[in-house]
Amino acid sequence: MKKVGLLGCGAIGTEIALAIDSGKINAMLTHIYDFDKNKSEALALKLAKKPAIVENPHMLSSNPVDIVVEAASQDAVRNHALSILQNKRDLMVMSVGALLDESVLDVLVEACSEFKKSIYLPSGAIAGLDAIKSVKNEIDSISITTTKNPKSLKGAKFFEANPMDVDSIKNPVTLFDGNAKDAVKLFPANINVAALLSLAGIGSEKTKVRIIADPNTDKNTHAIEAKGKFGRLSITVENVPDQRNPKTSRLAILSAIECLRGICSDDMQIGT
Numbered sequence: 001m002k003k004v005g006l007l008g009c010g011a012i013g014t015e016i017a018l019a020i021d022s023g024k025i026n027a028m029l030t031h032i033y034d035f036d037k038n039k040s041e042a043l044a045l046k047l048a049k050k051p052a053i054v055e056n057p058h059m060l061s062s063n064p065v066d067i068v069v070e071a072a073s074q075d076a077v078r079n080h081a082l083s084i085l086q087n088k089r090d091l092m093v094m095s096v097g098a099l100l101d102e103s104v105l106d107v108l109v110e111a112c113s114e115f116k117k118s119i120y121l122p123s124g125a126i127a128g129l130d131a132i133k134s135v136k137n138e139i140d141s142i143s144i145t146t147t148k149n150p151k152s153l154k155g156a157k158f159f160e161a162n163p164m165d166v167d168s169i170k171n172p173v174t175l176f177d178g179n180a181k182d183a184v185k186l187f188p189a190n191i192n193v194a195a196l197l198s199l200a201g202i203g204s205e206k207t208k209v210r211i212i213a214d215p216n217t218d219k220n221t222h223a224i225e226a227k228g229k230f231g232r233l234s235i236t237v238e239n240v241p242d243q244r245n246p247k248t249s250r251l252a253i254l255s256a257i258e259c260l261r262g263i264c265s266d267d268m269q270i271g272t
Contacts, residue, residue: 008033
């Protein structure tokens, strides 16, 4: 049974911890950490099998865990992913946008090879990554249009340079139209799906991203379209936002749970 360390005890981290605690994931949650210790303590109270609360992120991977699950932030990936791999622990990353920084990605890929460890990226709030990976060498163009209620976009870095009262938006408005590399910088907590899509496909600068704020929707919708020699692929996913954190889709949390379940299981693996 694999031992898991959890970096981040917010909405996603809490659901992963509960899935382990309930037996949905065949693993043991042995150590947890959050930059806000109150969150770590609150999570521990919800669990029947109490993990140790460590005092800093380094202590997660210095303890005898098999895998560390990051469910914190892009900064957590930038600051701590390398040391986790150097401590010879596998890593599951939720804040995938950090990997669109080539200096971060290159270092981590090299570390995986050097220390013989793996990084896992759940498919998150979108579908079709298996297909995108399969045809990536034959893709000519790929795009994703994300539509969310303005309230779920609050706090994004985009609004620092473009001040506006999101509560005053009355009709659908396109906030961003560019590439994935820029999108994940401006919407770091909202658009990890664009990072995943670009990593699976033809890169962050060639992956087109449009972000629409629609006050009339209660879903997080992602519409993907890819064209090329292979043919045409079109996928639309309408996600229910997570009740604890509307910036996160319920599907993203379920995807993380299923990804970790597969890592910790000897069952048949479906899909690539």
